[in-house]
Amino acid sequence: MGLEEQFTRLIQENSGIIHKVILLYVDDEQERDDLYQEILLQSWKSYNSFRRDSKFSTWLYRVSLNTVFTYNRKVSRRLETSPFEELEYKSASSYDTEEKHDQKNQLLFLIKKLDEVDRMIISLHLDGFSNKEIAEITGLTANNAGVKLHRIKERLIAQMRGEEE
């Protein structure tokens, strides 16, 4: 299998990672499209150095986050109020129950209110990465990543339960 074909297949299998990263960091529709392309381009440029000792998903997460962090993004609107509707992803499924829909939007809203580093740590955790993998991706120590993660989770859960503003 050629390199391009191999890369295409891996991207197709893991494209959800790119969508997710963009969703968490960019609000503007046009900017989302540009960043999607930029991530694909940067991933391709770095693909030769992809060492198969880590999973492709871990590697892609790292490249996607680095691309987003080093891209000159428009300044996001500060989310002080709770316009959940504005945060809805355009492909929102119509079969959502009201409750699930609210819970999901609330989580998205609360995550987007976090600073960019906390946003990265919690999304990696929710995607099933271990503290060691989070440390590997972010450059933090596993211990510090774990402590930080614990605090973020506590805060988010309290906020979701309406215990904290």
Add this chain to the structure above:
Amino acid sequence: MNNPLQEAWLELQSEIKIKPQINQEEIMAAITTQSKNPLENLKKGLHIKMNWCLFFGTLCAVGLLLSVNYPQAMLIWAIALVYYAFGWLMIRNHLNKLDITLDYSIKEVLESYHQRVRKVLTIEEGIGAFMIPICGVMGFILSNVYGGMTIQEMFQDSFIVTILLVITLVFGGGGLLLAKKMNRYAFGGHLETLKTNIDLLNSINK
């Protein structure tokens, strides 16, 4: 403890999963496009400065060759040639360092990216700002040298010294301030965001 978060996250995941699959043509088209990373703009600016250095350097080399009968003029041409050659080399050296691979840890990438961009901007501002004043000073001195004046005589004439200082300060100082302002406008916000995220990562690792 994780459950409400995990549940909501899975909901979000399921929505992302139903997004239409990207096809091979779209991927191929994306990987052949021009990058929109701010580094590309910076690189373009550096290429332009390198071309100017090359242009002025060539001009100096020609002037040097044509001035074999004027040792003092040769000295001026040579000094300017060294400046442009040095500028060209410095920019080229830093241009190569801007090819940053993004598959290292976020902290490593952000730190090296921030550091390199700042360094390149400083070099670009410095070399760019004095490109024009050096031309002006050189032109002024050379016109007097070819007119029969020696460099020593020129530096004893307070009027000429004042003119040289004004050229250097107005064009050099002004150019530097303008370059800094333009770079702050183009990259200031970007660098600030990078620094914020680096500080956040460092504060966690303390």
